[in-house]
Amino acid sequence: MKKTTKAIWNVGLIAALLILLFLLEQVLPSSSMLFMVLKKGAIYALVAVSMNLLNGFTGLFSLGQAGFMLLGAYTYAILTIPVESRASVYQYFDGGIVQFSIPVPLALIAGGIVAAVFAFLIGLPVLRLKSDYLAIATLGFAEIIRAVFQWDKLGPLTNGSNLLRNFPTFNSVLYPFIVAGICIGLIVLLINSTYGRAFKAIRDDEIAAEAMGINLAHHKQLAFVISSFFAGVSGGLLAMYQTTIQASMFRSSMTYEILLIVVIGGIGSITGSCIGSFLFIACSEWWLRFLDNSNLYIGDFHLTFMRPGFRKVVFSIIIMAIVLFYRKGIMGDREFSIEAVQKFFRKRFKKKQTVEGGSSHE
Amino acid sequence: MKKRILSVLLAAAMLSTLLAGCERKPEAAADGTGSADGNVVRIGVFEPASGDNGAGGKQETLGIQYANYVTPTVEIGGEEYTVQLDIVDNESSNDKAPSAAATLVSDGVSVVLGSYGSGVSIAGSDTFKEAGIPVIGVTCTNPQITEGNTHYFRICFLDPFQGTVLANFANDNFGAKKAYVLTKLGDDYSTGLGYYFTQAFEALGGEVVEETFQEGNSDFTSYITSAKNEGADVFFAPSSTEVAALLVEQAASQGLEIPLLAGDTWDSNVILNAAEGKNVDIYVSTFYQEGGDPEFDAGIKEWINSDSTAKANNGGDDTVSGLTVMGYDAYYVALEALKAAGSTDPAAVNEALWDVTYSGVSGDISFNEIGDANRDAAYIKHANTETGAWDFVAEQSVAQ
Structure with missing residues (x-):
């Protein structure tokens, strides 16, 4: 397929998706679970892709994602809470020290930039480490950031242990889709550029890459900073989705959730991370919730083992099965593309025809 | 090597969800009746069953379930409706709360x-x-929950009130001049209550030494030593029950002689079990004192003892927690609102709630213009270390 037709197909698909979402919003009530899942799924897709950029494409095993999301979320919230409601939000700190607010898009970008700056600083020493040691160092960084943000002495800025709320949020499901879509698009462009090829070279063999003239330290730093930037943006989106944020929710278990999405989707596959994210969120928050219902009947048979919490057992078993028997994840390291789908159907079609005894194709 | 740590982490993540999944909760008391045909009104129960606050959430749910067991139907607009409880677990987690709430919304409660x-x-x-x-x-x-909202009501007292009550109590009963306040970093309940206590205590002319501990901390000996060295007269520790159990043990083993004060979270049999047979002096402020309504006590004890899951959820015995009583009262407030509204339409119920008054087990309930309950007294209880039960100390109020 030619490059232009491919581009047209892609644009058409994205437009169709957005129109579908728009139509759905007109039809279904806004509190429907579908929208909850779609919103959160889009946000997690962005952070999963940003983690994939680091883990899957550059081969840097980092576990600092929750920390960078925290930075983005707090920056967003601190900068956008309307001045008039600051007194009630910062109730223990006399309204806080930040007495202005900036427009939402700027605040989202600022969130990304703060995360990126921190990533740059932490990257200077930490990126000299490899594999496990890097993972442990970044995990520690995320925990430290969380503790610092809860610190009372920083209360006038971060509101200490208390919630931040009342900042502008989005209502339409299109908002997170468009923002996350743009960000993921940028990451895809980056991966397909010379930088992206350099990242992959580093992942495959550092020494060979260095011999080819790739500046290792520079490229690793670049990947780390860019990944953190997008994690920061998705943190801001998460804050908007949740309407309130608190440092204590950005635990390491949040990083593990994102890591699970990346693994389920396929390490090194952008579309895999997106699909994985929607599936993961839908399963954990929506589809399996009926298992918590203790009044479930099949005919007259009362399923007595169903009780609140049972869904988590089932969910864990599903994840275990995926990791054990489907180790490459949904997509492996391939990407979803129109071409692949066409090829798939053409193959099927051809086979069918030959089975029917016809050699009459085209 | 990378693969190995990855697999270990994934296994850990899975194990943690598995363990969380194994926690048990009672089946809805309305078993079988809910799915019968006829008029059904659904009441959503938005409570944690897992996570940090799982234990407290379960005790609260227990009260709601008992109330539903006692009164499974309600008359709305001249017709008999069956009440169906829709219990959803918000996992004590702020990022799971919106989707748990959306589940209730789409169920049409x-x-x-x-x-x-x-x-x-x-x-x-x-x-x-x-x-x-x-x-x-x-x-x-x-206070932030109802502030600026017209749809959120509450039937309990607020942190500023509770903090002041405890500060007054410390001042009146122990003549305390110096208080040691220990709060948990990152916990808005703990730091909030600590803040109001400090304010009130300092307004009474006392002195406060404040310290915070990190999440996951299990060694409190240094805090207890520092409270002793500071020469504090009372030790105020608003915290979750898990921390409380550890703190009580360690305070006893270190011979902390000053009284331990805490808020409503400590009104739990976890504390009683930890304190039993030890030399500690624990006072808590709470919503209800067992014995306040003997008929209710007898009824709920019988129900808890007859249902093994209910008993497990109550911490393994039949001590009536203030939380359970509040859950019980909340259910009846909801029924009153439904009756007053004359329909199951949420908007009508919201409108009716403003004028609802109800005499519950925990006292009279009515709402002020913010949507908070008009409450002017809290019960102070003392943990009896010999019998393992709560002793009633005083009904403390403040002039606001």
């Missing part, structure tokens, strides 16, 4: 009860607001 834990209540609030569904907070004490 008329009114929601909950949640234990102020953070999740605030996090779920906007989802209910958007859907126009009223919520009755049971024991969430943070």
